Amino acid sequence: MDRLQIEILLSAVSSGDTSVEDALNKLRHLPFEDIGFAKVDHHRALRTGMPETIFAMGKSPEQVAAIFARMAAAGSNVLATRADSAAYEKVAEVEPRAIYHSTARAITLEQSAPVRGKGVVAVVCAGTSDLPVAEEAAITARMMGNDVELIADVGVAGIHRLLAQRDALLAARVLIVCAGMEGALPTAVAGMVRTPVIAVPTSVGYGASFGGVAALLGMLNSCAPNVSVVNIDNGFGAASVASLINHLD
Amino acid sequence: MDRLQIEILLSAVSSGDTSVEDALNKLRHLPFEDIGFAKVDHHRALRTGMPETIFAMGKSPEQVAAIFARMAAAGSNVLATRADSAAYEKVAEVEPRAIYHSTARAITLEQSAPVRGKGVVAVVCAGTSDLPVAEEAAITARMMGNDVELIADVGVAGIHRLLAQRDALLAARVLIVCAGMEGALPTAVAGMVRTPVIAVPTSVGYGASFGGVAALLGMLNSCAPNVSVVNIDNGFGAASVASLINHLD
Amino acid sequence: MDRLQIEILLSAVSSGDTSVEDALNKLRHLPFEDIGFAKVDHHRALRTGMPETIFAMGKSPEQVAAIFARMAAAGSNVLATRADSAAYEKVAEVEPRAIYHSTARAITLEQSAPVRGKGVVAVVCAGTSDLPVAEEAAITARMMGNDVELIADVGVAGIHRLLAQRDALLAARVLIVCAGMEGALPTAVAGMVRTPVIAVPTSVGYGASFGGVAALLGMLNSCAPNVSVVNIDNGFGAASVASLINHLD
Amino acid sequence: MDRLQIEILLSAVSSGDTSVEDALNKLRHLPFEDIGFAKVDHHRALRTGMPETIFAMGKSPEQVAAIFARMAAAGSNVLATRADSAAYEKVAEVEPRAIYHSTARAITLEQSAPVRGKGVVAVVCAGTSDLPVAEEAAITARMMGNDVELIADVGVAGIHRLLAQRDALLAARVLIVCAGMEGALPTAVAGMVRTPVIAVPTSVGYGASFGGVAALLGMLNSCAPNVSVVNIDNGFGAASVASLINHLD
Amino acid sequence: MDRLQIEILLSAVSSGDTSVEDALNKLRHLPFEDIGFAKVDHHRALRTGMPETIFAMGKSPEQVAAIFARMAAAGSNVLATRADSAAYEKVAEVEPRAIYHSTARAITLEQSAPVRGKGVVAVVCAGTSDLPVAEEAAITARMMGNDVELIADVGVAGIHRLLAQRDALLAARVLIVCAGMEGALPTAVAGMVRTPVIAVPTSVGYGASFGGVAALLGMLNSCAPNVSVVNIDNGFGAASVASLINHLD
Amino acid sequence: MDRLQIEILLSAVSSGDTSVEDALNKLRHLPFEDIGFAKVDHHRALRTGMPETIFAMGKSPEQVAAIFARMAAAGSNVLATRADSAAYEKVAEVEPRAIYHSTARAITLEQSAPVRGKGVVAVVCAGTSDLPVAEEAAITARMMGNDVELIADVGVAGIHRLLAQRDALLAARVLIVCAGMEGALPTAVAGMVRTPVIAVPTSVGYGASFGGVAALLGMLNSCAPNVSVVNIDNGFGAASVASLINHLD
Amino acid sequence: MDRLQIEILLSAVSSGDTSVEDALNKLRHLPFEDIGFAKVDHHRALRTGMPETIFAMGKSPEQVAAIFARMAAAGSNVLATRADSAAYEKVAEVEPRAIYHSTARAITLEQSAPVRGKGVVAVVCAGTSDLPVAEEAAITARMMGNDVELIADVGVAGIHRLLAQRDALLAARVLIVCAGMEGALPTAVAGMVRTPVIAVPTSVGYGASFGGVAALLGMLNSCAPNVSVVNIDNGFGAASVASLINHLD
């Protein structure tokens, strides 16, 4: 309810078309309905094709399937992240069109085309161990209407392979760079481009990697000025930020 | 040296206009001269008005002044961050046009107009304690060619003041949100907009704030999907990322 | 044994009704019997209906059932927290009246009505993941004689939903606010009320949430002056403190 | 602006006493003016005598004095915490009635009597090193209208001294217990009473006390169910929570 | 090889009974054979009845049984700590006299009486959760020839129960105090006695207990001057130190 | 007040020599006066020559001097630890007999001979950097009536120097071993003796020594079964424990 | 492609033997192909017998077997580390010549003799718990062409056993020393030799060993100047460094 609607309502009261009681009822929830992001968001998601998302970790397969079905029935595109195959099996029973992406541990359903971003979102990672996070980012970005290029198997200890991808890196409008261990890849990539780099530390490693903390600290301390960071293993969040940037006019 | 230049060179060798030795000399440094960001960067900074920057912390006033003078003489716009008044006094001796921003602890010199970004970069912070970091971000963003709006004195514990700034927040193309203590402001702001939010934890606080670690963790764990994070007190880095986003076509 | 009893005893010695030896025997354990919280506590629990509690985590189902049965036989109300369904099955065998609350992982038995608190204890949490801790707090508070209102699904990233609960929040005499991830909800709630807020960090999250540490630090650094904090996932402790406050005359 | 006021306004529009434009102007800021804590708080502080507070750490003596003078001129009671003697000297120049409490590092000005709490707030600490935090809590609680009893020099390693204070502990309606080092005092005190205990870890100690972290962890892990915790050295926050509890009807 | 043996050898060389070459051979390994703790230790263990010990955690049941059997065959008393029932079953097959202590997770075999310590080693703990560590300490101390008194179910939050044990605490020559959670019990006990207290943090707890770190820090920061500390859950180590002290003449 | 005294009092009441009121007055504080460590401690300190101690860190020179003078006037031996030369100068003004030990940062006054321990307390450290802590331990132990041998300049990286001290190490009844950096010396020493070793981590080091944490962890994880640990830099505490052990009959 | 090859190519263009187009094609990838470690590495591995390696942890048995088979087919020596027996079974199906080293958790295949190092690599560890890491280092070093001597069962708490190995330690050209718990062994060994010591912290321990962190910190703080450190449990990395040193001419 925006100011125009309030003006119309007040005019109706002024003219006697609406009683004071009715107007009062409409206005009483105003403090928050006017703010009203939630409902707008709901409508907007349907209109723009942005997916509704489910963070499946810590939910039972039945719970995931129930939420998935409800969202699908509302006509939304749906994305479930951190979902294992058991969750997918339950989802598939209620929504056979759902697709499982096993490396990314994601379940998707696309019922309408999302609004397209302007450029390419490149997702970069060092090796096969980082692929689950990188794939989660890639699938999320695709579900949000972005062209995605996945560049795997480049690393700081083999600079030549990274340099070989220079054209692809420069062609992207936004970059997502996933790395575990020492987490240096985002800095190296960021030094080669002039676009925003979203760094995603992964929990890949052992010993003093402390479940991704070493990579996280490395990325936060990046000497490149075009790097910002999201939580460990948060491929979804990185893709959300990257998609927002890529949809800027 | 791009492919066109190599093609020309090879043609010259083929035609005999260039000797094998001369071509070899030109090509021998190819692996890195071709990549050649450094020189291009230098030229580009001058052409676009992007500032050359000095991180003054840990440098003597004399060192800061010497670097500042050299950059100024090259015609560049110059930005020194984390500079105290002693550093500024030395800089002012060699470059009287330099301006000191005491809250931001920044020294600036603008000799040419930078390329303008498309929208507004809003810099948000909770209180006076976070102002040094917020001002560093604001001045950096301005030096990089962005319209900047600084919104101070809003906080999570006083939601109404935050809501009062709703229009200003929605008007920005990118947001930088600085917060110390519990670091919850970026999440609250991010929930009110649909634009990228760069979160900057500050070292403001005491006890279990651990010099900004509490705020950093809060921001990394944000439940809002449009938040990415930079290092503690890194107003400069946040502004660099925000400016890149704001300059995207 | 209070001073009156000592006075009576001394009078009996003075009058010869009690021998020195007998008085000595009665007094020898005085240093701790006089303090005697334990026994009084026991009587008081029965008289006021305060539950005896079992922390079931780390105990075998058999152990939980044995303790539960003994407390029930003594006429007490009984509350077992952190109890899985296996523990409940063993308890149900020995005490069929026991009720299992699966989300809260709690087993309860109410044999007498507890003394009522004065107002409402509101338990607030952000989402379904925090519900186990919030429900533990709610059930504990109810067992301790408080009216409880559970307000779920409000969060800092969606301020409008929080504002919509403003009346319910203002109506409570004490609030318990549970949150994982960045743990900002207690601060946002505390800014809307003038009553004490007991903050409970939950272990919900991943990566840099460090099992609830990010939320804990956020709450300890709250800029709201009406927040105090209990241990991660300690819904029981928060409810105990809240109940004490709510029972103050 | 509550519903009654909205009803009156709507009636005025209905009757023509107020134009649509005027009503629109009054309603347009409704979403936040209705929430309007800030203004109410301001009025309420004056009415109830609650002090306006300044966190002086990190502010210059001139800044502290300027804020202090402004608050004093508004008729408020004023409390500045973490203020050194240099700050006090500047404050005394602009407000000679201000009093400095050197151990507590607090400056106070009381212009009107605050609304009284119902019982006594007891502030307990182990030794002279914890006194600055305990005194900050005591002065804050007094400024907020509470009778305060300060019990110093009791510790876990000398249980008899603690037991000697049993009557005073039992007489309090709320307790604030400050402790550094191993932070065990709140648990020991909490075991002796049936009232809420606000535990304040202090940064007193060395080595593995880690600036108060050992005490903080000890308090968070208290086995007593009536303990909640605030940030390290946060005597002000503990007193704020205690005062709120003590003012409950 | 002690000095006497060297003297005899030199005399033999002097008298010609031993050639220079033979003496040289015997002496060449002197630097370490003379130090020779290992062999002496072996003999001493047999002579004094000190047990040979096996740290079973991380070893397979078969490995534990094999080592146990070898030590038993050598006539030694044997103590295996951190042994589960599977390990005991394998040990019992090869050494039917072995006894399993399930709470302490220890396997013992006593073939000869150890040299007796002078006084009593008291082992104190707060509750049933700390019993495994306390029992490990108690059994270890008994195997090393000490009279042991186990005092369970005393805690800092119930001082009266602790005071009730005052005589038993004062009667001990050395105390071992085990506690998890906030780890305050050793300090409280140490304040009641004038004997050395060996503090053992246990991993009992959840959330901010961090697997015993909170208790460890609390004990290291004890304000009592008669407390020293061993590793988390190290009941064996505490008993070893206590036994050494109790065997001092 | 022991049982005998209570018996006498009761007899006096029985005989009428003491009125009920008087007896009641004497008994009313019984719960803690009977425990009465404090007063006994006071008397005992004078009788046994145990020093009263002042932890000077964080106290002003004037405060240290005032406490020192009061203790000296009571006839006690006095030990002030962590005292700088400024503190000593103030102490010397009020008590000229006081002696300053600059390396140990300790001030001592011995007015009567303490009760002697049975054997030698050896204090071992690696190098000059650890000497302040080792000297604090040595002086404390001497003030408590122990023969002390200080063995400096032995380290794990130079085993031969350590072995050269083998006789001195074996001659001690208790050992205190101070070490910073990697903190391995206590383990190496403990492997050479069969007596209790009190390990003191020192804050000597840089970088990943984390102010003594590396040494502390090393000592807590010692594979030698005769090591227990005190807080970082806590030479006083180590000496207190060692003295207690050395005074055991 | 080295400079000689470029010179030849340019000569061919000059002479007309190669067209400009063909030369351009060959040169276009020059920036990275010239650096070209990857391909050279591949060739070099075959020529020198250096093993191709697989980090099996986190890979399925099928994945390990597939990679192993591909490398074996290329004629390479192959080393898989962190491989459990399930992985080996799958590998053995596709490559029956593969050998499983169960303690080291390594699978090896040697098809050609690697270039030999100059001296002996000694691998030292304290006990059976550290053997998996030590064996991983030993097998890796052997696969890389080094003579390896494994010295187990020496420790800091039993210096004599360490001294008994003095000759073997002095005979090595490089040493790898693995230790968990307090991690002091590398320092003790380094003090006995004048050769580089690669220290490997192991995750052996419990409680305050924090999964190898205590050992890691101990090694980083070593007072011996010939120690450098690798990640926790990184036997492979230590052997790689040691082998490089041992192959230096």
Place this chain on the structure above:
Amino acid sequence: MDRLQIEILLSAVSSGDTSVEDALNKLRHLPFEDIGFAKVDHHRALRTGMPETIFAMGKSPEQVAAIFARMAAAGSNVLATRADSAAYEKVAEVEPRAIYHSTARAITLEQSAPVRGKGVVAVVCAGTSDLPVAEEAAITARMMGNDVELIADVGVAGIHRLLAQRDALLAARVLIVCAGMEGALPTAVAGMVRTPVIAVPTSVGYGASFGGVAALLGMLNSCAPNVSVVNIDNGFGAASVASLINHLD
């Protein structure tokens, strides 16, 4: 005392030239004198020109000067690290030949030529902030007889500058790479060479660099197999290890 000396002694006993008593006296200290590294080290340092070193941090200028003078008088080369200009001034008074290296904070005196290493030790760092540590490493390595090449101003965010140094990197026999912030440089360098890389984290940075911890963790988690690590800021240690490697035949 080596075996030859023992043989001579035994022969003298055999021949009667030495009495048994005299031989016994000479042999009694054998266990450590025979090991005797210390004295040999002393002689060896003089013979080989290896410097005696002083860690000046935490020592007074007078102490540094006194130790320096004593070592200089013994004819040794001397190296003092972590020495400020005040220390140098005192040293210069007693030893005018001493040279101060202000960036490296080192004082040197070379009286004889050290034994030369075989190749070049390259010291690499990213920027001016890391120079103090890099220079300490360079000067240490030079004092130990190594040819040193210092390569500054290369970083991971500017790969082209690093590639430009490829020849210099490949020419070194050992590399020392110093880096603060994210600490990624050693990995990038290690990927370009086949020689051992000693990584030195520096304390350069702010916020989440935690005084060098981020760089340290990055280096420990390096994915390059030729990297080992020393303590934060430990340029001296890195040079010692590098020199040992460079002196291997």
